[in-house]
Amino acid sequence: MATPLSPAKFRDAIRAGGARVVEVGDWTTHNRNHKGPWGPLHGVMIHHTVTEGTEHSVALCRTGYSSLPGPLCHGVIDKAGTVHLIGYGRANHAGSGDDDVLDDVIAERALSPDNESNTDGNRHFYGFECINLGDNADPWPEAQVEAIARAAAGICRAHGWGAESVIGHSEWQPGKVDPRGPIGKKGGPALTMAKIRARVAQLLDDDPAPAPTAPAPSAPSTSKPKTVDLSKLIAAARRDPAKKGTPVSYAGARVVEDALAAEGLLARKYADGHFGSASVSAYARWQRRCGYSGAAADGIPGRASLDLLARRHGFKVAA
Structure with missing residues (x-):
């Protein structure tokens, strides 16, 4: 259980985790707080956008659509591993989920099956939408997967949470499948929340906190650069x-x-x-x-x- 971080501390926590951050418009005050409470916070939830293209995805998650107004998350993580902050406060991302799962997140233990939708998740989770078509074929670049883990680890470190406080939408709300798809290339190993949590745990074990990282360099080439x-x-x-x-x-x-x-x-x-x-x-x-x-x-x-x-x-x- 935790009081939400201030917007500045939230941003700085992600950067301290080693992820690149872009601040979009009035993100610090863009929220749905007039629709209900936000907090106490218990964890970080990961989603996929079912879209492609950074500009389109960021704009959609920021504004939403007629049946589901934005913001649809707090940050959008693009394919290159940059976190675009678009809102802060209550956001339409988690929806209703299982109270047993929430209890497990709070206790930081293995998750129960998500077979009920009886608890307001928008109140209790930070949310990140990650650009991916969600068709179980669109690959997750390793830079994007690393940014997901680093952003989540930074927030967990700021709150004193463990890796078990990071969950996927599929683990919260019945019928949801995100995030899913192959890592690196088509046919690659499947992205799972277990893998993300394992990487978050590694990052949390680092002492001191990891420094922000530059984009991963390309493989060495013997050809002359263009x-x-x-x-x-x-x-x-x-x-x-x-x-x-x-x-x-x-x-x-x-x-x-x-x-x-x-x-x-x-x-x-x-x-x-x-x-x-x-x-x-x-x-x-x-x-x-x-x-x-x-x-x-x-x-x-x-x-x-x-x-x-x-x-x-x-x-x-x-x-």
Whole structure:
């Protein structure tokens, strides 16, 4: 049992656990507190979104939809392992679940079967929606699985909880299956809450708390890193080719588009070497993620934001 952390302490606990954090809009005051109490808190609940794409998933979880208003969680964990904080307080994520399961979480013991829906979970759990289609085929990147464990461990450490305070939606509410799917690639080992709790337990055993981690480096390559010429990229972005099939003004644009697609900011079908309006819009979202706003986030690449994208995705930038 615990009083909810302050928004700042919640954010800092996740960062102290070693997960990257992005703060979205007015997340600290975006909640459903007018619909009922929030707290005492007893644990952390993990979900999957049944969506794809970072921007779409974050927006949906933040606003919800007509039959289920947002926020639908407190944080969205994307495929790259970044935690997007979208709300804080009561959120529409857990729904009604089993009181026996809640008792087990409080006691930090093995969970009972979830065969009843008689207890308000939105009141008692922090919730994280993790981007995955939930079809039992969409893979969970290892960076995302690690971020789930690190975010949960950071919160558990802040409250003095053990790994048994971390549960899946499938363990709380009858009929739910999340989270599920293969780890790493199609056909890989199945993601289970037992594996997540085991990793949380390892992290909680660390002393002191783990430092924030950088994105996992790519496997060593003997090939020469690709180089993107910033001036040519800017010219391509300003030229804005009208549609697929028109001449590609600068082949290096495809390198940047592939990186934007990997970040979940650009649909794969638009990663075609034409740095058109979809790519410019995606790059503007990348700039905002880097902390820029207004005219500094117009979608025309700049050196600092491109350097950061290059470091994350293994290419070089030439002036």
